[in-house]
Amino acid sequence: MNTMNPSITAEADRQDQRAAIPVPQDKPEDTVLEEGKTVGTPFADDPKFKLRNVSVSYGAARAIKNISLDIARNEVIAFIGPSGCGKSTFLRCLNRMNDSIDICRVEGQLMLDEEDIYHSKRDVVELRARVGMVFQKPNPFPKSIYDNVAYGPRIHGLANRKTDLDDIVENSLRKAGLWDEAKDRLDSIATGMSGGQQQRLCIARAIAVSPEVILMDEPCSALDPIATARIEELISNMAESYTIVIVTHSMQQAARVAHRTAYFHLGHLVEVNETNKVFTAPEHELTESYITGRFG
Numbered sequence: 001m002n003t004m005n006p007s008i009t010a011e012a013d014r015q016d017q018r019a020a021i022p023v024p025q026d027k028p029e030d031t032v033l034e035e036g037k038t039v040g041t042p043f044a045d046d047p048k049f050k051l052r053n054v055s056v057s058y059g060a061a062r063a064i065k066n067i068s069l070d071i072a073r074n075e076v077i078a079f080i081g082p083s084g085c086g087k088s089t090f091l092r093c094l095n096r097m098n099d100s101i102d103i104c105r106v107e108g109q110l111m112l113d114e115e116d117i118y119h120s121k122r123d124v125v126e127l128r129a130r131v132g133m134v135f136q137k138p139n140p141f142p143k144s145i146y147d148n149v150a151y152g153p154r155i156h157g158l159a160n161r162k163t164d165l166d167d168i169v170e171n172s173l174r175k176a177g178l179w180d181e182a183k184d185r186l187d188s189i190a191t192g193m194s195g196g197q198q199q200r201l202c203i204a205r206a207i208a209v210s211p212e213v214i215l216m217d218e219p220c221s222a223l224d225p226i227a228t229a230r231i232e233e234l235i236s237n238m239a240e241s242y243t244i245v246i247v248t249h250s251m252q253q254a255a256r257v258a259h260r261t262a263y264f265h266l267g268h269l270v271e272v273n274e275t276n277k278v279f280t281a282p283e284h285e286l287t288e289s290y291i292t293g294r295f296g
């Protein structure tokens with residue numbers, strides 16, 4: 001006869017059952033992340049961007065949680081991480097593309113060449129000429145190839161004579177690796193080009209106003225592998241003249257083009273390191289889980 005107190009045996013049973021349920025290991029949501037704590041090398045000497053304690057909210061929801069990061073001059077830095085971790089939100093802070101979203105609130109210090117990006121007197125049009133952007137989907141204007149590239153220089157008054165404008169258009173198309181394909185059809189409608197050509201045209205359009213920085217939000221996600229390879233080659237060449245920040249879902253792409261890679265997770269900046277280190281010897285367990293495909 002079992003003389004043990006029934007409530008004790010019931011509790012023991014419950015404990016046995018709990019012991020039998022496998023406890024998930026490496027479940028990323030269970031990892032406690034400390035706000036503002038980033039491992040690796042998030043800071044640089046003489047940075048182009050100095051970003052400190054940046055938080056971004058959409059209404060009550062915080063999308064970026066107290067991130068501090070430097071972006072060095074003429075570096076290519078890749079932002080990677082699972083969908084919804086805040087990569088695009090953080091990228092868009094760098095030229096105030098979030099301004100048009102009413103519920104979006106940006107806090108912290110964001111400096112470009114030691115000037116406050118969010119200063120109330122900041123000229124946002126001038127900021128976006130200095131910090132250009134290339135989007136996921138090529139978005140040329142429904143105008144000629146020439147007028148797409150000439151658009152920015154015209155509104156910023158960068159060319160007084162037609163020959164000056166012609167030079168800017170040619171140089172920008174050359175830098176974007178599109179001159180040979182476009183030179184005999186400059187008056188043709190830009191939307192008639194292939195997707196890869198359209199994206200290089202968007203890069204030429206950004207280059208035409210002499211930016212210092214180019215932000216790229218998944219610039220190859222709508223392109224085939226050959227068009228992607230051309231954009232990646234372009235990014236590597238452009239790093240001599242520009243600072244480039246690229247959001248990408250492709251770890252191979254980050255590995256191919258970026259000097260440093262920043263890993264985002266649930267609005268936190270978990271790790272920033274030399275790209276090679278991120279992909280071969282990540283410091284943080286979450287980075288390792290992501291790059292080994294355990295989630296994402």
Ligand SMILES: Nc1ncnc2c1ncn2[C@@H]1O[C@H](COP(=O)(O)OP(=O)(O)OP(=O)(O)O)[C@@H](O)[C@H]1O
Nearest residue numbers: 058063081082083084085086087088089090101103
């Ligand atoms: N305009 C918006 N209004 C409200 N919430 C938004 C808005 N844009 C983004 N968010 C939210 O902010 C969080 C971060 O989104 P964000 O697009 O920056 O992430 P992401 O890492 O770039 O994602 P993905 O890789 O899927 O593009 C998500 O929870 C998203 O739903």
